[in-house]
Amino acid sequence: MQLQVKKLYKLIRTKPEQAISPLVELITKYPQVPVLYNYLKASYDATGQSEKSEDLLEQLYRQYPDYLFAKTQYAFRCLRQGALEQIPAIFQNKFDLKVLYPNRNVFHISEFTAFTGLMALYHQSINDSCTAKQHYWRLKKMAPQHKLTAVIQSQIYPSIFHQLISYFDEYLNQQCYYKMF
Numbered sequence: 635m636q637l638q639v640k641k642l643y644k645l646i647r648t649k650p651e652q653a654i655s656p657l658v659e660l661i662t663k664y665p666q667v668p669v670l671y672n673y674l675k676a677s678y679d680a681t682g683q684s685e686k687s688e689d690l691l692e693q694l695y696r697q698y699p700d701y702l703f704a705k706t707q708y709a710f711r712c713l714r715q716g717a718l719e720q721i722p723a724i725f726q727n728k729f730d731l732k733v734l735y736p737n738r739n740v741f742h743i744s745e746f747t748a749f750t751g752l753m754a755l756y757h758q759s760i761n762d763s764c765t766a767k768q769h770y771w772r773l774k775k776m777a778p779q780h781k782l783t784a785v786i787q788s789q790i791y792p793s794i795f796h797q798l799i800s801y802f803d804e805y806l807n808q809q810c811y812y813k814m815f
Contacts, residue, residue: 675707
């Protein structure tokens with residue numbers, strides 16, 4: 635099965651529509667393997683089947699609440715939906731991988747990236763920029779070329795151009811405000 639899963643992982647990246655049927659078959663045969671659900675969700679996302687993806691995420695999180703990717707994907711959804719108050723509960727108020735999983739000493743880079751990226755965005759969203767920056771710098775050190783690293787950098791350290799736009803926008807809004815009174 636391991637070789638088959640590796641092939642499906644590559645297929646998800648190149649021809650995700652072709653990965654769906656074999657993944658459904660594998661899930662039927664091996665329903666206790668959460669990574670299969672994760673790959674099927676990725677295939678649904680890549681093929682624009684967002685409703686199936688969301689339904690599968692609910693199922694994955696309910697069935698495997700301790701599976702890190704179920705937690706991070708569910709928390710990313712909460713972040714997108716503005717349900718920030720749910721995120722601490724998802725992680726039992728543990729915002730460090732080693733604290734969350736004390737019996738593990740090694741994490742795959744994808745686990746680290748998903749968790750640390752989420753934590754940076756979450757803390758930035760709750761205006762805890764100090765913690766957000768700590769997570770960002772850990773991510774930058776371990777995965778400097780990752781897309782999520784760039785997204786977080788743009789959120790935490792917006793470019794000078796964006797800072798100027800924000801400044802002038804705020805200035806113009808103040809001018810409009812003063813003209814009203």
